[in-house]
Structure formats: C-alpha cells, structure tokens
Amino acid sequence: MFVRRPAPDPLEPALVKALSTVSTSTLGHLRDYGFPRGLAPLRRPAAFVGVAVTVRIPHLDSTAVHVAADGLRPGDVLVVDQSGDSRSCFGGVLAHTAAARGAAGAVLAGSVNDVEEIVETGLPVFSAGVSARTTRILGVEGSINITVTIGGTVVNPGDVIFADSDGIAVFDRSEAWDIANLLKEKEAAEPDARVRISQGEHLSDLTGAAKLFAAGLSTDAVR
Numbered sequence: 001m002f003v004r005r006p007a008p009d010p011l012e013p014a015l016v017k018a019l020s021t022v023s024t025s026t027l028g029h030l031r032d033y034g035f036p037r038g039l040a041p042l043r044r045p046a047a048f049v050g051v052a053v054t055v056r057i058p059h060l061d062s063t064a065v066h067v068a069a070d071g072l073r074p075g076d077v078l079v080v081d082q083s084g085d086s087r088s089c090f091g092g093v094l095a096h097t098a099a100a101r102g103a104a105g106a107v108l109a110g111s112v113n114d115v116e117e118i119v120e121t122g123l124p125v126f127s128a129g130v131s132a133r134t135t136r137i138l139g140v141e142g143s144i145n146i147t148v149t150i151g152g153t154v155v156n157p158g159d160v161i162f163a164d165s166d167g168i169a170v171f172d173r174s175e176a177w178d179i180a181n182l183l184k185e186k187e188a189a190e191p192d193a194r195v196r197i198s199q200g201e202h203l204s205d206l207t208g209a210a211k212l213f214a215a216g217l218s219t220d221a222v223r
C-alpha cells in the first residue's frame with residue numbers, strides 16, 4: 001500500500017536566514033535530543049535549513065522516493081527512512097531531480113550511490129554511507145509525509161531540518177525562532193571569549209568549569 005499525506009507548509013524565509021547564520025553544535029551545547037546519529041555529509045562544507053518532506057520505504061523498494069522527489073519544492077529537505085536497511089535509495093538522478101526542484105538538501109537513513117554525480121549537482125546530502133547495493137522500483141509499499149525515524153530521531157513532516165558540517169538538528173517549527181535567537185546570542189559571546197583567552201584569562205574561568213571542578217575535587221586527589 002502507498003500513502004501520501006499533504007506536503008508541509010514552507011518555512012518563513014527570515015527563519016531560514018536566521019538559522020543559516022548559526023551552528024548546529026551550538027544547539028548541541030544546550031540540548032541532547034533531536035540529533036540524528038550515524039549520518040555524515042557527502043562533503044564539507046555542508047549547510048542547509050529546510051522543511052522535512054518525509055518518506056518511509058521498505059528495505060528494497062524506493063517507489064515512494066521517486067514519487068516524493070518529483071513533488072519537492074524550493075526549501076524542502078527530502079528525509080528517507082529505510083526501515084533499518086543500509087542500501088542506497090539515492091543516486092545521481094534523484095539528486096539531480098531534487099536540485100532541479102530547488103530542494104535545500106536530502107537526509108538519508110541509508111546510503112547513497114553515484115557519489116560524484118551527487119556532488120556535481122551541488123545538493124547537500126547526509127547519509128549513513130555509500131553503497132553499490134541499491135533499492136529497486138518494485139511498487140510494494142511506501143509512505144510520504146508521515147512520521148519517520150532517522151538515526152534514532154523522530155522526524156515529522158514539516159519539522160525544521162537544520163544541518164551543517166557538524167551534523168543535523170531536527171526540531172518542531174514552533175521552537176525554531178527561539179532556537180535561532182538563543183544560538184545567535186550564545187555565539188555572539190564567543191569572539192569576546194577568544195580575545196580574553198589570548199590576553200591570558202583562563203577558559204575554565206570563563207566557562208565556569210574551574211569553579212565546578214574545584215568544588216568537586218577530591219582531597220585525596222590533591223598531590
């Protein structure tokens with residue numbers, strides 16, 4: 001059986017712009033969930049912000065991926081859950097299709113093939129690796145725009161996919177402005193910390209690590 005739910009609304013351009021100026025790892029300093037694990041960009045630098053268009057397929061059948069790729073719109077991120085399989089469902093022609101439709105990127109729980117062709121399209125792609133073992137068009141089953149799981153992280157259609165060379169963060173769009181503003185504020189303090197460290201101040205004083213370390217230091221450990 002095939003399922004196709006409505007495509008999510010696009011993200012506000014101003015939100016995409018705001019998130020494009022901050023880093024995923026700054027969010028990683030603040031929270032520990034919403035980061036798909038085990039996926040890497042095909043090449044670095046890699047950075048994109050877009051809205052999740054999700055697809056779930058059974059291990060061998062990528063019929064729904066081809067249909068979803070045709071429906072991509074500018075700013076969409078194609079997110080494919082392969083039900084745990086690691087083969088490739090995404091190669092050069094799919095990357096070309098996604099890029100031609102203006103997609104912001106693709107995130108694949110499985111692998112990719114046609115690496116050079118994908119790189120040539122300029123589409124930023126995260127995957128679990130590269131594999132010559134691929135899916136086929138079998139017409140068995142698949143779903144578009146349903147809740148999926150990628151790298152241990154739940155992704156709903158319409159979620160924000162915020163990716164850069166450090167990784168991918170996924171969150172609900174209702175939190176997106178708060179996250180963008182918080183990361184901007186946190187990153188704004190970093191240049192000042194660098195200057196103060198160059199001038200001799202201690203990193204651990206600036207971060208509070210020195211105080212916490214001293215407070216928890218075992219007297220036995222002092223030599």
Ligand SMILES: O=C([O-])CC(=O)C(=O)O
Pocket residue numbers: 062089090091092093094095113114134135
């Ligand atoms: O056709 C596929 O499913 C994968 C592929 O090789 C391509 O996109 O070029």
Ligand SMILES: [Mg+2]
Pocket residue numbers: 091092093114
């Ligand atoms: Mg191919």
